[in-house]
Amino acid sequence: MGIRSKLSSLSPFEIARLLEAMEPRNREILWRMVEQEDEGEVLKELVEDVRQKLIDQMDTNQIIAATQDLELDDLADILNDLPDQITDEVIRALDRQDQIRLESVMSYDEDSAGGLTNPNILSIRRGLNIKSLIRYLRSLEKLPENTNYIYVINRNNEYIGSVKLVDLFTEDSEIQIEQIMDSQVAPISASSSAEQVILTFQNLDLISLPVVDKKNRLLGEITVDDVVDAIQDQANSEIFNMAGLDDEDDIFAPIFVSSRRRAIWLGANLFTAFLVASAVSLFQSTIDQIVILAVLMPIVASMGGVAGNQTLILVIRGIAMGRIQSSNAIRLLSKEMMVALVNGTFWAIIVSIFAVILFQTSWEIGIIVGISMLLNIFTSAIAGVSIPFLLKKIGIDPALASGVMMTTLTDVLGFVAFLGLATLLLL
Amino acid sequence: MGIRSKLSSLSPFEIARLLEAMEPRNREILWRMVEQEDEGEVLKELVEDVRQKLIDQMDTNQIIAATQDLELDDLADILNDLPDQITDEVIRALDRQDQIRLESVMSYDEDSAGGLTNPNILSIRRGLNIKSLIRYLRSLEKLPENTNYIYVINRNNEYIGSVKLVDLFTEDSEIQIEQIMDSQVAPISASSSAEQVILTFQNLDLISLPVVDKKNRLLGEITVDDVVDAIQDQANSEIFNMAGLDDEDDIFAPIFVSSRRRAIWLGANLFTAFLVASAVSLFQSTIDQIVILAVLMPIVASMGGVAGNQTLILVIRGIAMGRIQSSNAIRLLSKEMMVALVNGTFWAIIVSIFAVILFQTSWEIGIIVGISMLLNIFTSAIAGVSIPFLLKKIGIDPALASGVMMTTLTDVLGFVAFLGLATLLLL
Numbered sequence: 001m002g003i004r005s006k007l008s009s010l011s012p013f014e015i016a017r018l019l020e021a022m023e024p025r026n027r028e029i030l031w032r033m034v035e036q037e038d039e040g041e042v043l044k045e046l047v048e049d050v051r052q053k054l055i056d057q058m059d060t061n062q063i064i065a066a067t068q069d070l071e072l073d074d075l076a077d078i079l080n081d082l083p084d085q086i087t088d089e090v091i092r093a094l095d096r097q098d099q100i101r102l103e104s105v106m107s108y109d110e111d112s113a114g115g116l117t118n119p120n121i122l123s124i125r126r127g128l129n130i131k132s133l134i135r136y137l138r139s140l141e142k143l144p145e146n147t148n149y150i151y152v153i154n155r156n157n158e159y160i161g162s163v164k165l166v167d168l169f170t171e172d173s174e175i176q177i178e179q180i181m182d183s184q185v186a187p188i189s190a191s192s193s194a195e196q197v198i199l200t201f202q203n204l205d206l207i208s209l210p211v212v213d214k215k216n217r218l219l220g221e222i223t224v225d226d227v228v229d230a231i232q233d234q235a236n237s238e239i240f241n242m243a244g245l246d247d248e249d250d251i252f253a254p255i256f257v258s259s260r261r262r263a264i265w266l267g268a269n270l271f272t273a274f275l276v277a278s279a280v281s282l283f284q285s286t287i288d289q290i291v292i293l294a295v296l297m298p299i300v301a302s303m304g305g306v307a308g309n310q311t312l313i314l315v316i317r318g319i320a321m322g323r324i325q326s327s328n329a330i331r332l333l334s335k336e337m338m339v340a341l342v343n344g345t346f347w348a349i350i351v352s353i354f355a356v357i358l359f360q361t362s363w364e365i366g367i368i369v370g371i372s373m374l375l376n377i378f379t380s381a382i383a384g385v386s387i388p389f390l391l392k393k394i395g396i397d398p399a400l401a402s403g404v405m406m407t408t409l410t411d412v413l414g415f416v417a418f419l420g421l422a423t424l425l426l427l
Numbered sequence: 428m429g430i431r432s433k434l435s436s437l438s439p440f441e442i443a444r445l446l447e448a449m450e451p452r453n454r455e456i457l458w459r460m461v462e463q464e465d466e467g468e469v470l471k472e473l474v475e476d477v478r479q480k481l482i483d484q485m486d487t488n489q490i491i492a493a494t495q496d497l498e499l500d501d502l503a504d505i506l507n508d509l510p511d512q513i514t515d516e517v518i519r520a521l522d523r524q525d526q527i528r529l530e531s532v533m534s535y536d537e538d539s540a541g542g543l544t545n546p547n548i549l550s551i552r553r554g555l556n557i558k559s560l561i562r563y564l565r566s567l568e569k570l571p572e573n574t575n576y577i578y579v580i581n582r583n584n585e586y587i588g589s590v591k592l593v594d595l596f597t598e599d600s601e602i603q604i605e606q607i608m609d610s611q612v613a614p615i616s617a618s619s620s621a622e623q624v625i626l627t628f629q630n631l632d633l634i635s636l637p638v639v640d641k642k643n644r645l646l647g648e649i650t651v652d653d654v655v656d657a658i659q660d661q662a663n664s665e666i667f668n669m670a671g672l673d674d675e676d677d678i679f680a681p682i683f684v685s686s687r688r689r690a691i692w693l694g695a696n697l698f699t700a701f702l703v704a705s706a707v708s709l710f711q712s713t714i715d716q717i718v719i720l721a722v723l724m725p726i727v728a729s730m731g732g733v734a735g736n737q738t739l740i741l742v743i744r745g746i747a748m749g750r751i752q753s754s755n756a757i758r759l760l761s762k763e764m765m766v767a768l769v770n771g772t773f774w775a776i777i778v779s780i781f782a783v784i785l786f787q788t789s790w791e792i793g794i795i796v797g798i799s800m801l802l803n804i805f806t807s808a809i810a811g812v813s814i815p816f817l818l819k820k821i822g823i824d825p826a827l828a829s830g831v832m833m834t835t836l837t838d839v840l841g842f843v844a845f846l847g848l849a850t851l852l853l854l
Contacts, residue, residue, distance in 0.1 A: 143593040166570040235662030243740040259769040273726040294721035299700040313670040342686040
């Protein structure tokens with residue numbers, strides 16, 4: 001009983017985090033203790049992987065009961081993960097109007113504007129004055145929570161403009177709503193991507209945005225609180241992608257499931273590691289004669305990797321934030337090359353001196369470390385700007401593959417430049 | 428004139444991105460073309476580094492003119508970057524009420540709840556009924572844009588509860604506001620951190636939150652659109668910190684400024700690279716005798732690095748999202764160790780076989796590569812869970828230093844395990 005009353009004092013978000021933080025076995029025990037009225041909100045907050053597992057163990061009636069109080073856009077997200085037969089039954093349990101609305105939301109991808117749309121809005125026909133609008137509002141039992149705008153449509157349900165709720169208090173009640181209506185904010189098309197939605201909200205500092213279909217018919221609105229979740233998802237998946245992870249995975253998934261998911265990334269890396277080793281193997285006889293080269297070569301590779309990664313992250317984020325486009329890419333490239341030249345030269349001198357002092361190598365080897373490092377840092381700056389643009393052009397998410405490509409490149413180049421120069425100059 | 432009319436069709440957000448995407452010289456030319464009424468909003472949207480440079484070239488009157496239409500919380504952010512004397516003059520240009528409000532916001536850190544607070548809200552004394560509240564609203568010239576709540580205070584300005592604006596339309600106009608007032612949502616303290624604000628909004632799915640000072644006096648509210656910016660900043664700085672970058676830097680800063688900023692990180696990495704090289708140098712005579720070891724050793728180090736990084740990012744993000752706390756860290760640790768064991772063993776077998784086939788080494792060396800790689804992957808899982816917790820305990824941002832520590836550890840460990848085992852077993 002202690003757990004139950006503790007549970008009911010938590011928000012659905014907190015319960016979801018608690019469930020995600022548990023091993024599958026304990027998770028199911030706790031899930032059974034969640035109050036039915038919270039179940040839908042908790043499901044909505046869970047990562048896909050965990051949600052899926054909990055839903056798999058519920059029967060259709062339990063799912064209907066759990067999801068009946070959800071907003072339609074959230075319900076749509078959950079239904080997307082269910083077998084068609086159960087989805088149909090859940091939809092049949094709704095009233096007619098909600099069925100139509102839900103189906104319109106579900107026809108769009110989860111990560112599109114349509115998928116983020118809440119169809120539960122207030123819309124009115126044009127031609128009313130403020131007084132009759134207020135009378136209409138009073139006749140409703142309850143307004144949708146957090147209503148900021150009332151949307152004006154024509155007889156074909158086409159979007160015309162929006163009226164701020166706050167203005168109803170201060171404007172003269174006899175004037176027509178068209179006069180206080182804002183028709184400046186263009187509605188967004190339901191087929192737009194989640195990224196476009198995020199950019200539009202940031203761009204115009206919006207708190208809500210009307211959504212229309214191809215024929216300009218009003219489907220609903222996207223509110224900024226849903227955009228918050230979309231932004232979190234975007235940032236999360238970018239960070240996770242850099243390490244070949246998926247942000248919708250259960251962190252306590254069974255060991256073999258987690259292992260398999262990560263194995264792919266390790267395998268890809270093993271392939272590139274063998275590439276790097278093959279490059280080194282070309283210079284076996286050089287290393288055989290001057291063994292200190294094997295000691296110093298990781299320095300050259302790692303400094304190139306660090307410098308390249310700095311440029312890479314700057315560019316990947318810059319593209320995502322709209323600060324970097326192809327129009328300023330060339331200027332950025334030349335700037336990054338200059339920075340690489342300055343830092344590369346500075347650290348090349350330092351590394352040359354320390355290589356000689358710390359490892360008692362000859363000054364020739366010291367200079368070769370420095371020059372090959374400068375070369376590696378300089379090339380990595382070029383790669384750091386080019387790789388994300390190239391990947392984007394061929395339709396691969398830069399966050400996903402740039403890091404591996406960069407590491408492979410700076411490793412191969414670092415080793416080859418260093419060992420190659422040594423072979424040329426010292427043997 | 429073409430540019431000017433193009434400019435006026437852009438939103439402040441777009442103009443800010445455009446300015447950031449330009450070289451300093453062109454930036455100043457464009458800045459002079461921005462309409463005065465947009466200047467404040469554009470300044471607000473710029474990264475700190477660029478904003479600072481533009482403001483440095485404006486005189487006090489220009490700054491006052493540019494910032495006069497800003498919301499007070501945004502004005503406070505900008506004033507924080509200005510010399511005290513100019514700040515004082517800008518404040519003196521405000522009306523008395525705004526002066527008091529602004530000073531209360533400015534007394535809090537930019538990244539605290541107080542710094543995110545918008546003091547321009549509607550608050551009323553308790554004891555009114557709905558009818559008189561509506562009459563009061565009608566008497567105002569304009570309500571603050573995007574008002575969702577009206578806050579109820581007592582005679583000491585202490586927060587009591589909040590009334591939803593939408594409820595004013597549907598509730599009976601004779602009842603007291605206390606009856607429809609929500610006193611459930613606890614106000615947040617102005618000294619709370621931005622992270623706490625973000626967590627609270629996500630936790631309770633809020634669209635606005637009242638902010639109080641230490642004595643429970645109402646200061647204003649935080650709205651979800653400001654939280655959107657805070658979330659973007661948080662995600663951005665996490666990604667940038669991983670590469671030792673600062674997300675508030677100008678990407679087109681002068682070359683020597685950028686070089687100096689990045690040099691620190693390269694220097695830190697050079698130090699760890701020398702550590703790694705020193706570890707390798709202990710085994711010079713081993714490499715001298717079996718040169719293929721120098722070829723294979725990068726594989727061992729890099730596979731440990733990749734596996735360790737996966738655990739690391741999972742844990743850093745998990746902590747930031749509230750999915751991982753010290754209470755489930757041990758279970759996560761044991762799970763990550765099991766995953767490392769499974770994947771380490773699997774890839775150790777693969778790498779042993781391929782090392783023998785591709786590089787014609789002896790099977791003993793093949794097995795030593797495999798075992799040392801397994802060892803490295805396994806240890807990196809332990810480090811991936813422990814490092815972020817250790818750093819957090821000693822007050823260092825895990826995103827900033829974890830990556831370098833992990834790379835150094837897996838490099839040193841990979842080389843030492845591999846070369847050490849080879850020395851022990853083969854010589």
